[in-house]
Amino acid sequence: MAFEPPRRLVRALGETAPDGDDWLDRLPEAAERAVRARDLTVERVQVPGGRSSLVVLVRRADGTPAVLKLAPRRARPESERAALAHWGGRGAVQLAEDADTTEGVLLLERLHPDVSVRSLPESKALLEAAGALRRLWVQPPVDHPFETVAQRTGRQAEAMRAGAVADPEVAPLVDAALGVRGELLAGAPEERLLHGTFRQSKVLAGERMPWLAVGPDPVVGESAFDLARLVRDRVEDLVAQPSGASTTRRRIKRLAESLEVDQERLRGWTLFRAVESGVRARRVGREQDAELLLEFAGWL
Structure with missing residues (x-):
């Protein structure tokens, strides 16, 4: 599947990207790697999606629905991971994996993304x-x-x-x-x-x-x-x-x-x-x- 970033994401990141930043160019390959590493089945890219990350609706190997989220360093994804871990699902979406060695990648429980x-x-x-x-x-x-x-x-x-x-x-x-x-x-x-x-x-x-x-x-x-x-x-x-x-x-x-x-x-x-x-x-x-x-x- 082609991981084409939504226009909303391209526009928003373009407003804040530092000179020489190529995260959007590298995004399709990074998404492919993240999917393969977790043995995920891709359903679709969420559109219009967010302004700081690519959100992909996926299913895990056992069929459980989940969300794969990829964000650049300037969006502070590791800070988001730490907060979600601290909340532990109380009032917020849960992490679907305990740790991740891939910078900027989060696997999350699936909510109802359009509601x-x-x-x-x-x-x-x-x-x-x-x-x-x-x-x-x-x-x-x-x-x-x-x-x-x-x-x-x-x-x-x-x-x-x-x-x-x-x-x-x-x-x-x-x-x-x-x-x-x-x-x-x-x-x-x-x-x-x-x-x-x-x-x-x-x-x-x-x-x-x-x-x-x-x-x-x-x-x-x-x-x-x-x-x-x-x-x-x-x-x-x-x-x-x-x-x-x-x-x-x-x-x-x-x-x-x-x-x-x-x-x-x-x-x-x-x-x-x-x-x-x-x-x-x-x-x-x-x-x-x-x-x-x-x-x-x-x-x-």
Whole structure:
């Protein structure tokens, strides 16, 4: 079978690939090796798939359905493996093999890849997504290998400052986002292992449990940082509403109360993450996404 990467993956990785990176060129051969090494039968490549990995639906030698996932080093697949191992299937997809000597390859239990929480009505989707997220917030392992929120947002802050210099129009929002980041880090509550990139489309229907999280980019920090990305889910619908700003404020209040997170800290991290994503989208030429995100951030 030809392992043709979906266009969505090619476009997304092309935006972030460092000079000389040839991971996409090597991907078909790497996928073939991973399939042969595990004696897998390929069903199909998941399309449109993710933005940082190739997802292939397979069956193991005994007929058990599974998912083969291949990701470049910059997507931190070994960090994902460590987080999934620590969660052990509690609230998240399970690893289908204990160890892997092949860099960037994960074999996972099969969920229902075409059925995410996003398919539910909005209020129900938020409720189910929040419930799935709560189960992931556990103490990180001792001497954990994960990036911290301070480290990740520190890297992002540097890119945001550069974006503000290049585009003075976004400077006021960047200043506000960086200011609130400093305040939040100064008084951060107890740290937990977080999903890192949680949103409705990252929660799939399963057999063991109704809904399970997939695709973490794990980070250690406060819960409000994780929840902040969920606040802006379906941002295009929010921006299209005349009442989008008030709906967003109600969403922050509802999510903060349901997951026992400080409302102001949630608002602050929502602002930071929206501005960071908006500046990044503008930097790589996704102008429509940038406009939506920055308008959303302006409400906060």
